[in-house]
Amino acid sequence: MTKDSLPPTHDVVVRDQNNKERKVAIPGESPLTIRLDRRELVTIMTLGTHPRELVLGFIRNQGLIEDITDIESVNINWETETADIRVKPGKGLNGISEKLSRRTVTSGCGGGTLFAQNMDELYELKLPQIKIRQSTIYALLKQLKKYNFIYRQAGSVHGCGLCNTSDILFFYEDVGRHNAADTVAGRMWLDGIAGGDKILYTTGRLTSEIVIKAAMMGIPALLSRSGVTQMGLELAQDLGIALIARARAKKFYVYNAAESVIFDEPQP
Numbered sequence: 472m473t474k475d476s477l478p479p480t481h482d483v484v485v486r487d488q489n490n491k492e493r494k495v496a497i498p499g500e501s502p503l504t505i506r507l508d509r510r511e512l513v514t515i516m517t518l519g520t521h522p523r524e525l526v527l528g529f530i531r532n533q534g535l536i537e538d539i540t541d542i543e544s545v546n547i548n549w550e551t552e553t554a555d556i557r558v559k560p561g562k563g564l565n566g567i568s569e570k571l572s573r574r575t576v577t578s579g580c581g582g583g584t585l586f587a588q589n590m591d592e593l594y595e596l597k598l599p600q601i602k603i604r605q606s607t608i609y610a611l612l613k614q615l616k617k618y619n620f621i622y623r624q625a626g627s628v629h630g631c632g633l634c635n636t637s638d639i640l641f642f643y644e645d646v647g648r649h650n651a652a653d654t655v656a657g658r659m660w661l662d663g664i665a666g667g668d669k670i671l672y673t674t675g676r677l678t679s680e681i682v683i684k685a686a687m688m689g690i691p692a693l694l695s696r697s698g699v700t701q702m703g704l705e706l707a708q709d710l711g712i713a714l715i716a717r718a719r720a721k722k723f724y725v726y727n728a729a730e731s732v733i734f735d736e737p738q739p
Contacts, residue, residue: 475547477501477519479644480625496625500646504553505529518621518628518645521654522547525645526554528657532687534592539660593683598691598711599667605736607636608694612718615672618642622674631655634670634694648675652684659688666690677703677716677726686710692731694718699726 480496487493504514505526512535517525523545530536536558543557611634621628621644631651632642643654652673659666666689673681673695679702685693692713699716704726707714713728725732 475549476522477549479518479520479621498621498625498627498646501549502552503547505556506553507535507556508558509555515650516646517650519549520645521643521657522554524643524654524657524661525650526556526657527660528653528655530556531656531660532653532684534687593686594709596686596689596710598686598689600711601668601670601691601713601731602733603636603670603692603713603715603731604733608715608718608723608732609721609736610637611639611670611672611694612720614639615642619644619674629673629675631674632672633659633664633690634672635668636670639672640664640669642672648673649680649684651675652681656684656688670694673697676700677707677714679703679706682706682710682712682714685712692728694723 477499480498482494483497485493485495499518500516501519502514503517503519503522505512507530515529526545527539536542541559543559546555548555615632618632618639619630622630628644628646629648629651630642630644631648631654633640633655641655641658643651645651645654652671655671669690670692671685671688671690671694673693674697675681675695676697677693677695677699679700681693682703683706691711693707693715695716696719697716699714704714707727711728713731714726715723715732716726717724
């Protein structure tokens, strides 16, 4: 599999409030058209820093391919702005056309057009219960300050990280939270990482689409510094996913599955 990446930021010259020239960094943004056995699926806008993980995560989170070993190759070509995924002989588009026809087309922040997971299939997923200590939430939030490198340098991006109950396993940034979540999914798929005892952190709001992605990754808990939408909450309630949001420093709200949180920090 190829892993061609683009630089995350570019320097530009601006004028500040004092009319002085300054050199600042801005994040890159490039279109990438995902094609599955030459069938065009979607064009997404991305930083392009981890394109292989991104496109694999997109395919996984749309439920188009269930087993990564069915994939023969992933070729990224930035000259043509395409990501070509080839499936092994006998594992091709048989049945995928039907899956695509049953997806609802929606739009996502920075992620282009998304084919939402068929809801009947989604409700068949069985997610494990997880226990998260209040002290763990605080420790993770403290660790996360070391990440968001591109955001701190240039702004205008979202980040997602995969966490266990003590550490940040890896963290990705992209122009939209959907891309960042898909990149996490692709890395999990490549490395054979199960989600049942993990937490998905995102800098973005917890919408229904992010809840769906967490469910597709088998992750039973979401942690966000932003808020929650009504549909995101309702879907999390249906699926039993813990939602911990507006989490900063020593503050957070548990919107769903409060029984998942062990409040072990003394109150001031």
